[in-house]
Amino acid sequence: MGALSKSEQWAHDMRCEIIEASHDVGKQGVHLGSALSATDILAVLYADILKYDPLHPLAEDRDIFVLSKGHAYIGYYAALAKAGFFTPEDIKAQFMTDNGWLPVHPVKNLEKGIEFSGGSLGTGMPYSVGKAYALKLAGKNNRVYTLVGDGECDEGSIWEAFLCAAHLGLDNLTVVVDCNSLQQDGPTEEVLGVDIAALARACKWNVVEVDGHNHEELHKAFTQPSPNQKPTCIVAKTIKGKGISFMENDNAWHHANMNEKQFMQAKEELS
Amino acid sequence: MIEFTPKIIKRWMMLSTRNAFGTFLTDLAEDHPELFAITADFTKSTGLTKFKELYPKQFLTAGIAEQNMVALASGLASEGYNVFASSFASFVTTRCYEQVKINLGYMQHNVKLVGIASGLGVSHQGNTHYGLDDVSLMRAIPGITIIVPSDCTEVAKATIALVNHKGPAYLRLVGEGFIPIVNPDDYEFQIGKGIVKREGADILIIANGTMVNQSLKVAEELEKEGVDAAVVNMHTVKPLDTALIQKQMQGKKLVVTVEEGQLNGGLGSAVAEHLASTAQAPRLIRLGIADFFPHAGSYPFLLKQCGLDTESIKNTITENIR
Numbered sequence: 001m002g003a004l005s006k007s008e009q010w011a012h013d014m015r016c017e018i019i020e021a022s023h024d025v026g027k028q029g030v031h032l033g034s035a036l037s038a039t040d041i042l043a044v045l046y047a048d049i050l051k052y053d054p055l056h057p058l059a060e061d062r063d064i065f066v067l068s069k070g071h072a073y074i075g076y077y078a079a080l081a082k083a084g085f086f087t088p089e090d091i092k093a094q095f096m097t098d099n100g101w102l103p104v105h106p107v108k109n110l111e112k113g114i115e116f117s118g119g120s121l122g123t124g125m126p127y128s129v130g131k132a133y134a135l136k137l138a139g140k141n142n143r144v145y146t147l148v149g150d151g152e153c154d155e156g157s158i159w160e161a162f163l164c165a166a167h168l169g170l171d172n173l174t175v176v177v178d179c180n181s182l183q184q185d186g187p188t189e190e191v192l193g194v195d196i197a198a199l200a201r202a203c204k205w206n207v208v209e210v211d212g213h214n215h216e217e218l219h220k221a222f223t224q225p226s227p228n229q230k231p232t233c234i235v236a237k238t239i240k241g242k243g244i245s246f247m248e249n250d251n252a253w254h255h256a257n258m259n260e261k262q263f264m265q266a267k268e269e270l271s
Numbered sequence: 272m273i274e275f276t277p278k279i280i281k282r283w284m285m286l287s288t289r290n291a292f293g294t295f296l297t298d299l300a301e302d303h304p305e306l307f308a309i310t311a312d313f314t315k316s317t318g319l320t321k322f323k324e325l326y327p328k329q330f331l332t333a334g335i336a337e338q339n340m341v342a343l344a345s346g347l348a349s350e351g352y353n354v355f356a357s358s359f360a361s362f363v364t365t366r367c368y369e370q371v372k373i374n375l376g377y378m379q380h381n382v383k384l385v386g387i388a389s390g391l392g393v394s395h396q397g398n399t400h401y402g403l404d405d406v407s408l409m410r411a412i413p414g415i416t417i418i419v420p421s422d423c424t425e426v427a428k429a430t431i432a433l434v435n436h437k438g439p440a441y442l443r444l445v446g447e448g449f450i451p452i453v454n455p456d457d458y459e460f461q462i463g464k465g466i467v468k469r470e471g472a473d474i475l476i477i478a479n480g481t482m483v484n485q486s487l488k489v490a491e492e493l494e495k496e497g498v499d500a501a502v503v504n505m506h507t508v509k510p511l512d513t514a515l516i517q518k519q520m521q522g523k524k525l526v527v528t529v530e531e532g533q534l535n536g537g538l539g540s541a542v543a544e545h546l547a548s549t550a551q552a553p554r555l556i557r558l559g560i561a562d563f564f565p566h567a568g569s570y571p572f573l574l575k576q577c578g579l580d581t582e583s584i585k586n587t588i589t590e591n592i593r
Contacts, residue, residue, distance in 0.1 A: 108378050117378050120369055126339045127374065130346020137328055138350065157370070160339035167334075 007215050011043035012270065014078035015243045017088055019266045021074055023258060025096045031104075033253040035075030037180035037212070037238040038147060042072075042079040044218040045145060054084035057111050063142050064131055066116045068124025069149035069178060070105045071255075077102055085113035122155030124148070125175060129165045132173040132231075146175045151183030153194050159203070162233075166204040169229035174222065177233065178212060180240035182251045200233040212236030244269055273298055273427050275457035283423035284452050286318075288444040289387035291423040293318020295430040296355060300326050303434055307352040309333055311340045317357040317387055337367040341382070345374035348381040353434065360386025360402025360443060368408060375439035376412035383433050383440045384409075390445035390481060390531035391574070397567035402443065403560055406508055407536025409441040416440035416462060417508040419530075419538075421483035422453040425506060428460035436462060445480040445531055453484050453504070465512040467519065471501035474588065475519050475553070477542055478529040479505050482579065486529050489584045498592060511541045517549070526555045527588055531579060534559040556591050558584060 004012065015036065022030040046052075050063045067076050077095060081088050094100035101109060105119030118124045128146040135142050152158060165173055177196050185191050200207045206226045210217040218236065226232045240254070241247030244266045258266060273295060283291055300306045300322060309331045310317050323330045329352075333340035337358055344356040357363065363386050364371065374380050389402030409417050418433070418440065420426045426444065433440055453468070460466075468483065469490055478486040483504045490500040501519055505512065520526055526546065528539035539557030546552040560577045567573075574580040578587060 117373060120373060122338070123342055123370060123373055126342030126370075127346045127349075129339070130343035131349060132346070133331070133343070134347045134350030134352060157336075157338040157342070160334070160336035161342070164333060164336065164339050164343065168331075 005215055007044045007047035007219070010047040010082050011040050011215070014039050014043055014075060014082060016270050017078035017081060017091065018074050019244070019263065019270065021077070021091050021095055023263045024092055027257050028096060029255050029257040030074050031071040031255045032074070032247060033182070033240040033251065034069065034072045034149065034178070034180065036242045036244065036247065037240045038069070038072040038075045038178045039242065040213045040215060041147060041176050041178060041218060041236055042075050044215055044222065046079045046083045048219060049222045050145065051142070052083065052113065054113065057085065057113055061140070061142055064115055064128070064144045066124045066128045066131070066144065066146045067106060067118045068128070068146050069121065069152050070118030070124070072147065072178070073104055073106055076106060080113045083113065121149070121152040122157035125158050126161035126164070128173060128175070129161045129168070129170065132165070132170045133168050136170065136172055142172070144173045146173070148175060148177050150177055150179040150181065150188050150194070150196060151191070153177065153196050154192050159199070162200060162203040162205065165231045170231045171226045171229045173231040175231065175233050177235050178238050179235055180238045182240045182249070182254070184254060186251065197235045200235070204230060206230040206232045207235060208232065209235045209237070212238035213242055273431065275424065275427070277455055280424050280452065280455055283427070284449065286423055287448050288420065288423060288426050288446050288450055289316060290318035291426040292357070292385060292387070292430060292442070292444055293320070293322060295427045297322040297325065299431065299434050300329065303353070304329070305351060305353050306434065307331070307347055307354045309340055309344050309347070309354060309356045311335055311337050311358040311362065313358050313387070317385065319357070337362050338370050341367045341370040341384070342374055344382045345378065345380040354382045355385055356382055357385035357387060359400060360389030360405045361400055364402070364405040364408050364441070372412050376414050379414055379439060381437055381439065383442060385442045385444065387444045389443045391565065391570060391577070392446045394570045394573060395567055398564045401565070403533045404535070405441070405443055406530070406532050406538065407540070410509055410536055410541065414439065415509065417443065418462065418506055419443045419445065419479040419508060420506055421480055421504050422450055424452065424454035425460065429506065432460060432462050443480065450481065451484045453487070460506070463507045463510045463512055465515040466504040466506070467501065467515070468504050469500070469502040471499040473499045473523065474501070474525040474527060474592065475523045476500050476502045476527045476529060477505050477516065477538070478502065479508065479538055481531050482529040485579065485581055485584065488581045489588065492581065492585045493588065496589065498589070505538060508538050508541055511545060513545050516542065516545060520553055523553045525588070525592055526553050528555070528557045528559070529579070529584060530559040532559055534561050556587065558587060
């Protein structure tokens with residue numbers, strides 16, 4: 001195995017942080033499966049793609065990242081810590097603590113790199129459309145990136161936003177769908193079976209399908225220019241719980257806590 | 272620049288509150304490049320046709336997609352725009368309630384929600400189109416200012432105030448077509464400050480929207496029967512002008528609230544919540560729609576059905592004074 005790329009190293013470190021932070025909060029449980037499916041996407045974005053400066057979090061030329069699937073919070077916090085908006089010690093002190101500024105679902109906090117109070121599904125994406133449109137009107141070059149879940153695509157507001165963004169020609173908007181194929185009631189295929197790529201194409205989006213754990217593919221999808229003023233939808237096939245063998249593709253880990261034995265095994269697998 | 276001369280105000284009477292809103296916002300846009308108007312397939316209904324023509328880069332129709340409209344408006348607001356998002360009151364509050372809660376309430380984005388055709392004004396169209404629970408719903412969200420103007424003059428005043436106000440708000444526009452003039456001359460309007468329309472010694476009537484005019488008529492009728500009623504135009508439901516209530520309730524036998532909306536959580540509830548924790552508060556009766564879906568019909572028919580025509584209001588008050 002060759003040396004890890006920067007984003008691969010970040011993804012590895014983030015997974016370690018996800019496991020540590022989830023262990024730290026004890027029996028309360030964390031949305032582990034969804035954070036781990038999104039880790040590689042977040043790592044590529046924060047390591048290589050997004051323009052930001054943690055020393056100037058409000059910089060006008062920063063790219064905007066909106067976590068629409070708010071329940072991937074712990075992956076998001078791990079990414080923001082890697083990016084330098086805060087530290088792993090901050091996660092320890094603030095995550096799921098009374099009055100802490102890192103509650104389960106993120107609270108808008110621009111100083112800490114958090115652009116949107118996500119958590120209620122289907123709310124972040126239309127917000128991103130407004131954001132991207134405002135930036136376009138101002139003639140700015142910043143891009144807007146949004147991460148939504150495949151289960152989240154059951155929400156009608158997601159498709160209202162899909163239609164609107166294409167109509168407005170928002171080629172400065174990239175939406176990544178973390179397709180881990182599992183939602184609370186079971187496999188997405190069995191719940192509604194939404195063909196997200198086909199629908200996005202029907203909404204006149206530029207659609208790219210990738211392996212959501214393959215950094216090279218993700219990198220390419222993020223950097224290739226969008227044709228014809230279309231917004232881009234990256235349909236990223238992922239594995240829920242990716243990286244921890246006993247969590248992979250097991251919906252019991254959508255929201256759960258590890259016992260000591262599982263914690264040790266998870267750490268072992270990541271080392 | 273909007274001028275408030277008696278002659279101009281008289282002309283506004285011919286506008287509905289919704290057209291008045293669109294007209295005033297268009298006038299104000301000239302000096303306010305930060306204004307943005309967005310609507311959900313109701314450009315003409317919200318009086319924004321001219322706004323769209325003159326300021327195409329500050330205007331958007333979100334399609335018939337209110338959830339998208341409110342969240343998108345908030346994205347625009349986060350980049351510095353003062354966004355007015357309008358649709359029928361019913362659709363812009365209930366359909367996208369969660370988006371309002373999160374984007375305007377929780378994150379405090381600078382978006383003004385404008386609900387046209389609120390109350391019973393759309394008469395025969397029925398309960399899918401009435402705006403009866405909008406005030407209750409908006410009140411339940413922390414941090415949203417709620418304004419209910421009493422006529423087109425006050426729509427102008429409220430629109431100006433909201434253009435200069437930073438923070439989320441709900442502007443509730445009642446009445447369909449013609450709406451009587453309650454404010455014939457220029458006057459001082461301040462968000463959160465009620466206006467005494469009539470002084471009186473015996474009872475205090477607190478109303479807003481169409482019910483201000485109605486209450487003033489009732490006060491005249493009561494005068495004939497020897498009851499001296501004060502009338503307060505409580506155009507801002509939130510924040511409620513409790514200081515004015517406190518002052519005006521002194522020595523009164525009865526406080527009456529009148530609103531063209533559900534009693535569950537509206538203006539009357541706000542006043543009741545205040546009086547309940549006020550020592551020696553007078554008795555309160557609340558008039559409005561008492562927890563039912565009115566049967567559709569003409570506007571006068573609806574008012575009578577809901578006990579909001581002048582005769583019913585007067586009778587309820589006299590019954591409660593004795």
